[in-house]
Amino acid sequence: MTESEELFSDFVPSAGGEIPDATVPFSMWPYGDTTIGYIGIEEGFFGDVGITLSPEEGQTQLTDVTPGLLLSGELDVVVDYIPTMVQRYEEQPEIQMVQVLNSFIGNYVLAAPDRDATSVEEYVDEGMSFEDATAAVIADMDGATVALSADVASARNLLDGMLQIGGGSVESFGSLESLDDTQIVQLAQGEGVDYTLVSGAAQSIQLLDMGFEPVFGFEQMANNLPTGSDFTALGIGHVGLSVTDEYLDENLETILRFMSVYWRIIDYIETEPDQALAISLPYLNAATGYELTVEESAVLFQDFYQLISFDAAEEFFNDPENPLGLSAIYDAQIAAAQASGVLSDGVVVEDFVVAQQLYDLMVELKDDYEDLAADSSADDGTLAAAAAQASNRNYLDAYRILAAAE
CATH class of the missing domain: 3.40.190.10 (Periplasmic binding protein-like II)
Incomplete structure (x- = not known):
């Protein structure tokens, strides 16, 4: 069994087909790629998986503020940046990135x-x-x-x-x-x-x-x-979502639902970029004082940010030839940090980025849902409810809905 499989190998989805409510204190950063969460807020994606954000209308905080608010418990989920995590790991080892959202290639x-x-x-x-x-x-x-x-x-x-x-x-x-x-x-x-x-x-x-x-x-x-x-x-970086290890231990299903929302947002941006980015753009402009147009916002995601969708995550995590993949970038960044004395010997990216393990878990839930759906005797309404969650990348509850009907 690989390390990735071991980390969540004892996970069993909770019984029942109802999606529980959860309130999640959350903050984004005021940048083009980090304000896309507003798309999920405005379109009701978080509510579709039982999540109410705090504050409900969303917020942005500066990059140097969010880690402290996460560790103090004032926030449960924050936007984060892996190169910065490399530099601060020794001081903040409790922070774990649970989902990688995009590669920044814009220099x-x-x-x-x-x-x-x-x-x-x-x-x-x-x-x-x-x-x-x-x-x-x-x-x-x-x-x-x-x-x-x-x-x-x-x-x-x-x-x-x-x-x-x-x-x-x-x-x-x-x-x-x-x-x-x-x-x-x-x-x-x-x-x-x-x-x-x-x-x-x-x-x-x-x-x-x-x-x-x-x-x-x-x-x-x-x-x-x-x-x-x-x-x-040394010039590539990846943005994602981070939590504390304690929050991860106690709220795994909420985290999986949160991840599904962001994969749904990314799907929306990739299929309807102008429509999707028109939703987040006013928040970006208000937070930064810029006056970018929708067309300019689209250029950001074409030339500066490479989004990592659910479908693209397999290559990002597992293709050793991918020059922008997790190991290709951060083995080198970690080695540089160790050579300069910022990081101790023996630290690896998996010590603070568990996104691959959680992606693998979601793939397993997707497979389990599809196996159940192929032979399910559930009524049409139940099948439709599960399929709706699956189409929104919420494979956890797609599986739970069908499993509860068996």
């Missing part, structure tokens, strides 16, 4: 419109190797004014990785300024910068609207370098 080197720059992909299409194409992009930046985000490390990691791959140096730039993302956008508005590396997706959208073009990014690294490359791994 790019953006060239000003008057540069008429060629991207690394275009150079590769002309027949260059990835390394030579990267060197060509760097050569195009000779003497240029470059603005680098000071907000998070990923932008610097992208620049350093590009220079190492292409054999370049910052010495070839005309200047390199480290600024916050807002200052970089202001500089671009005044036509005072040739290339930018911002960390925020919303600021990238603003720059793209000005005509800036992406010439290099982590996605290109992932597509061209070996799986698990440090260059790629």
Whole structure:
């Protein structure tokens, strides 16, 4: 039996076909990918599985506040970010990520419109190797004014990785300024910068609207370098939902229902993006002060966030060749944290991310439901009620409804 199978191997769904009520104090973060929970609130998805959020209308809190509120018991579920969890694991080992929602791949080197720059992909299409194409992009930046985000490390990691791959140096730039993302956008508005590396997706959208073009990014690294490359791994991050280990032990079925809501939200975004994102966009704009359009919001999910649906989770967790998969990214990030003394030896990602085990459990519940449905003698109303839950990714209660009718 694998470790994944062992963790929840003794789980038995509760008896009965009724979905119990549960109140869950919950907070999102004020970003494009982390406010999609408002879609579930407005569409009644949480209520469909018996969950009432507290506050019912939803809320956002800042990223550095939610872990403390989770540990104090003021919140039961929060949005979280695995690279940050790596850094704080030694101080907050009680926090566990139960569901991974998306990959953030949105750091790019953006060239000003008057540069008429060629991207690394275009150079590769002309027949260059990835390394030579990267060197060509760097050569195009000779003497240029470059603005680098000071907000998070990923932008610097992208620049350093590009220079190492292409054999370049910052010495070839005309200047390199480290600024916050807002200052970089202001500089671009005044036509005072040739290339930018911002960390925020919303600021990238603003720059793209000005005509800036992406010439290099982590996605290109992932597509061209070996799986698990440090260059790629140190710039990719994944957002998800976290709880405390105590809450997980005591509220497993509530967590499974909560996860089903987010898989349903992701299905909605992937099938009807404009309709779905029009629901969450006002909350994002209100929380951030931006004025993004639905079309710009859709670009965020096309170019910056790769959603991990229920169907996509199998590849994310279990495909060793997936360059954006859980082990490919976090084996490297954990090794870097251990080398710098942030993490103790022996820590592995499964110590604080149990999302794969819970996904595997939901797959098992899906299989059990489908086995029951194939031979069930339940009446049409019961079969329809179970099928409705299954279509909403709530395989726990789809199974429970049919099991109670046997």
